[in-house]
Amino acid sequence: MTRLASLVGVTAKAISDYEKGEYPPSDEALARIAAATRFPSKFFFGCDLHEPTPDTASFRSMSRMTAGQRDAALGAGALAFMLNDWVESRFDLPGPDLLDLRDEEPEVAASVLRQHWGLGERPIKNMVHLLEAKGVRVYSLAENSVEVDAFALWHSKTPFVFVNTLKSAEHGRFDAAHELGHLVLHRHSGPHVPDAEKQANAFASAFLMPRASVLANAPRMATLRTLIQLKKQWIVSVAALTYRLHALGLVTDWHYRTLCIEIGQSGYRTHEPDGAQRERSQILARVFAALREEGVSKTAVAEQLQIDVEELDRLVFGLMIMSLQGGARSASSTKSMGDHLRVVK
Amino acid sequence: MSPKLHVQPDEVDAALSRLGLTPAPLFEAVIAGLLARDACTANDPPFLPGIYQWGKTLRALREALAPSGWSRSDEGNFCTVVEPGGSFAIAVASGSEDTGRVAGQMPTTKRRKGPSTADAVHANAQLYLFEEFAPTVTSEPDRATWVLLFHNDTAEIRAELSLPDSIGDDGHIDGWRERIILGSRPLDDEIVPAAPDFGPDPTIDVRRRA
Numbered sequence: 262m263t264r265l266a267s268l269v270g271v272t273a274k275a276i277s278d279y280e281k282g283e284y285p286p287s288d289e290a291l292a293r294i295a296a297a298t299r300f301p302s303k304f305f306f307g308c309d310l311h312e313p314t315p316d317t318a319s320f321r322s323m324s325r326m327t328a329g330q331r332d333a334a335l336g337a338g339a340l341a342f343m344l345n346d347w348v349e350s351r352f353d354l355p356g357p358d359l360l361d362l363r364d365e366e367p368e369v370a371a372s373v374l375r376q377h378w379g380l381g382e383r384p385i386k387n388m389v390h391l392l393e394a395k396g397v398r399v400y401s402l403a404e405n406s407v408e409v410d411a412f413a414l415w416h417s418k419t420p421f422v423f424v425n426t427l428k429s430a431e432h433g434r435f436d437a438a439h440e441l442g443h444l445v446l447h448r449h450s451g452p453h454v455p456d457a458e459k460q461a462n463a464f465a466s467a468f469l470m471p472r473a474s475v476l477a478n479a480p481r482m483a484t485l486r487t488l489i490q491l492k493k494q495w496i497v498s499v500a501a502l503t504y505r506l507h508a509l510g511l512v513t514d515w516h517y518r519t520l521c522i523e524i525g526q527s528g529y530r531t532h533e534p535d536g537a538q539r540e541r542s543q544i545l546a547r548v549f550a551a552l553r554e555e556g557v558s559k560t561a562v563a564e565q566l567q568i569d570v571e572e573l574d575r576l577v578f579g580l581m582i583m584s585l586q587g588g589a590r591s592a593s594s595t596k597s598m599g600d601h602l603r604v605v606k
Numbered sequence: 607m608s609p610k611l612h613v614q615p616d617e618v619d620a621a622l623s624r625l626g627l628t629p630a631p632l633f634e635a636v637i638a639g640l641l642a643r644d645a646c647t648a649n650d651p652p653f654l655p656g657i658y659q660w661g662k663t664l665r666a667l668r669e670a671l672a673p674s675g676w677s678r679s680d681e682g683n684f685c686t687v688v689e690p691g692g693s694f695a696i697a698v699a700s701g702s703e704d705t706g707r708v709a710g711q712m713p714t715t716k717r718r719k720g721p722s723t724a725d726a727v728h729a730n731a732q733l734y735l736f737e738e739f740a741p742t743v744t745s746e747p748d749r750a751t752w753v754l755l756f757h758n759d760t761a762e763i764r765a766e767l768s769l770p771d772s773i774g775d776d777g778h779i780d781g782w783r784e785r786i787i788l789g790s791r792p793l794d795d796e797i798v799p800a801a802p803d804f805g806p807d808p809t810i811d812v813r814r815r816a
Contacts (some may be wrong), residue, residue, distance in 0.1 A: 350815070351814065351815055352812050352813060352814055353811075353812070353813040353814075353815060354810075354812060355810060355811070380805045381805070383803050383804060383805040384802045384803070384804050384805065385804070385805055386804035386805060386807040387807050390807055390808055390810065391808065393808075393810050394808035394810050480794045481792040481793060481794050482637075482640070482763070482791055482792060482793045482794060484640060484643075484645075485644050485645040486644035486645075487644070487794045490796070493802065494802045495802070496802075515634060516641075519637075519638055519641050520641060523641055523642065523645040526645070527645050534647075543809075543810045543812075544810055544812055547810070547812040548812055551812070551814055
């Protein structure tokens, strides 16, 4: 708030008073707030947002995040709700088909959900498409929050998963499965039960790499060379596969530790070797294609939502192939602000 | 002279226990070397995997034995791990395909060894010559040097801990006084998975509301 105040050139108290509705900002202050936050001025007079709160969202690395990063991520969540409501008022999307598996062990929960969805023991080709088909809305985290892994939350009856599309495809798939774990294991308990993160990891591991499937394909001698080939079977990271092999007793503790050291030394924790292609959203592609056919550009959608087109781009970043038509990204944010800024009197 | 062979598990255990060893740390060191080798990529220079495998096997062996009081020696760039009493040491080397096998030829070291290795092998020969012909001599001018010999092909990795007593003019160790066969572990040749049997990639119905 202090930072915003200094950007706008007013006192922190003034910002607080604007927020409480004590008195409205001057036209000049409003224009500067719009510029500083990169939201059109109109946005600040829209209806109240259903903003997600830290209590309802599951963050993987909450402890690593600053409060600012967390709030930025949650803010992106609020925009996603708006966009989603707008889309759902115009398109029929699949309804949620999740189970409440809070009493199950993660390994069992993963297996039960697989059976429920008719997946058997087969590897999953596309996690984003699977989530979307089962009624989970998938959006991208804001570009600027690289430190946030992913999070999931419920917006009334609709489950949302936010993925960080800056990470490797394998990492993104694991995050998506991890958040699916939170959705089925921790819906009513909230994410803050002890071991929730561990459980979601175990769920993701078992969901992406079912036990029988791993046992059938396990290497005789797990080395980085063989694991880099084998990981393509489930489209997982070499680190995730190594973890799974150890969890299933297919490599000894000593062997696992040694592999972890090799993975770290090879830099594979930050740069996935022989990486897969990033997964994209099917729903967003279809929705925006349909809108385009009707002559509705992304910019027009952003205007209707009273948000900057760049905010809209961030929500779908990495999940859609960006189309230049109608949604051309301006060279600078200030310039694009100029296109939309209208002070409402 | 044909070497004294230890092949059956109880023979192997007994022979190793005489040296204050068990099979586990020896084979784990061999696997550690293999893991290091297999962490190399096509972008590493072609000779690196071999050096890496040798070096990491030695390091893993030294690390595994350090808690029991073993120490390292790099004298004259002849790299070994020395037992606490100093009476013998272990070097590490890659061996020919006969490594770890009882049938067939006598294994040899794969790479040409330098003068320090030759000295150590000659010392072994001397040492045991004394033992045979002059058993009363107790002062030992040199320590014995065993070799942890490993060999991997596409199907398996094999190892043995053996006491060399002959080295050829070409620098390859080619004669052994005693061989403790440590066995083998299977390897995967190429695990190029057949196209994974993926579950269906759903087509999502997105319908425009009327």
